[in-house]
Amino acid sequence: MADDSPRRILVRFAPMIYGPTLLFAIGEGAVIPLIPIIASRLGADIAVAALVASALVVGQLCGNIPAGWAVARFGERITMGVAGAVALVATICLALAPTLLLFAAAVFVIGLCAAAFGLARHSFMTTRVPLSFRARALSLLGGTFRLGMFVGPFIAAVLLTVFGDESAAIWFFGVCLVATVLLVLLGPDPELALTRNGSDAAAPEPREDTGEPVTGSIPLPASASGQQRVGVFRTMWRHRDVLARLGLAAASLSALRSARQVVLPLWGVSIGLDAQTIALVVGISGAIDFALFYASGQVMDRFGRLWAALPAMVLMGAGFFALSITHDLTNASMWFAMFAAVLGVGNGLSSGILLTLGADVAPPTDPAPFLGSWRTLTDAGGAIAPLLISGIAAVLSLSFAAGAMGVIGLFGALGFIRWVPRFVPRAK
Structure with missing residues (x-):
């Protein structure tokens, strides 16, 4: 039916998911580029300013597991609304x-x-999108976030030019949060819209076997299944195999993404390029x-x-390794x-893969506690990579650090080859 098309269903998700994500x-x-600047104005030296900036990543790491509990306990919509409101207070x-x-x-x-x-x-x-276009829906979610993070610094630059004060960008974030909360709490509920149109996103749907791992059934809400919800830590223990194996492969991908953001600017400085040239190269990579x-x-x-994860890992791993031998x-x-x-192509091909794999292997009846653990692992990979690069560069050189990221990428590719077929079953 036309009402069941990916385009129509994704449009219904826009007010609840894509719009708030973009805002x-x-x-x-x-705000992110201004955090070290404001910290310095409040008396921090360079090291302390960097530590303050890292508090954002630390907060995300610490928040994933409690967020899994909150979503399982109160639901997605209330959790999003409360998170936006608390973030607004923090922004003030x-x-x-x-x-x-x-x-x-x-x-x-x-x-x-x-x-x-x-x-x-x-x-x-995870629980609302039909399996046949789950990856496209989650890639669009990741792309929406990337668009926002790309546009945000330019808006901050305009605000700084007009007002001459970093606080203007912070208040702009506050306005975005107000709009986000209002959209989440007062906007149309896409689940109700799907029900009214007779399109049950949780119903299993027939599909062809593509010859590559995809998930089995579509998740059902716990209330519909009648099954008892389990706690966050019990969920982590019950799914320790997938977290320790496929989860670590996913963390390696997150590490490469984070390493790209650190290595490219440092590499440009190390080979003697000016700031404008570095910004241009990094910008083109981001655009790709x-x-x-x-x-x-x-x-x-x-x-x-696997056909997205493997090329992405091979391209980024080989890209880092090849870059490491070009310095001189x-x-x-x-x-x-x-x-x-090359790194931009690899990262672009991986868009949405961590979200999609997490949704694929999450428990169908109660995904939130598992996703909290999954996102903690992937965020940890992204947080550890800059520390690893800094340590290797200090002891050896930036070339060795880039080479180490290449090795991690190639081992991560092997991890995906080994564990995606095991934990993401073939369609029957």
Whole structure:
């Protein structure tokens, strides 16, 4: 039926999922570059300013598991609304903080809220989107977030030019959060819309065997299944095999994504490029990445999850490894631009894969507690990578650090080859 088409169902999700995601990401993207600057103005040196900026990532790491409990207990919509409201309070504290400690605490709380908001969206899509276009829906979700994080800094630059004060970008984030909360709480409920149109996203649907791993049945809400919900830690223990194996492979992908953001600017500085050239190369790499986000979902839905994960890991792993041997070559700047583009292609092909795999292996009746653990693992991979790069570069060199990321990428590819077929069963 026409009403069951991917386009129509995804349009119904826009007010509840994609719209709030874009607003939250634009506001967050406007504020993130200014956190170290404001911390320095409040008396932090470079090291402390970096530590304050990292409080956002630490907050996300700490927030994933409690967010899993909250979504399982109160539901996605309430969790998203409360997270947005608490983030709004933290944003006001961010703008008015008289001390560095209060400012850092506000950054940490925003990280907690970002984790809750993100997990609620992930859980909602896991249980509401039909399997036949789950990957496209989640890739679009990831692409929406990337668009917001891309646009946000430009809006911050305009606000700084107009008002000459970093607080303007913070208040802009606050306005985005108000709009986000109103949209989540007062906007149309897509689940009710699907029910009215006779389209039950939770109903299993027939499909062809693509010859590659995809999930079996569509998740059912716990209330519909009649099964008892289990706690977060019991869920972690029950699914320890998938978390320790496929979860670690997913964490390696997250590490490569984070490493790309760190290595490329440092590499440009190390080979003597000016700031404008580095920004141009990194910007082009990011544009390539963003341009491919929906193609990733198409590949996963049409051919299977592994056909997106494996090329992404191989491209990024090989890209880092190849970059590591070009530092002292005559045309180092040309190789830098080339492999930055390769990394952009690899990252673009991986868009939505972590969300999709998490949804695929989550318990059908109560995905939120599992997704909290899954997202904690992947976020940890992203958080550890910059520390690993810093340590290796300090002891050896940046080239060795890039090479190490390449090795992680290739081992991660082997992990996906081994564990995706085991934990994401073939269609029957």
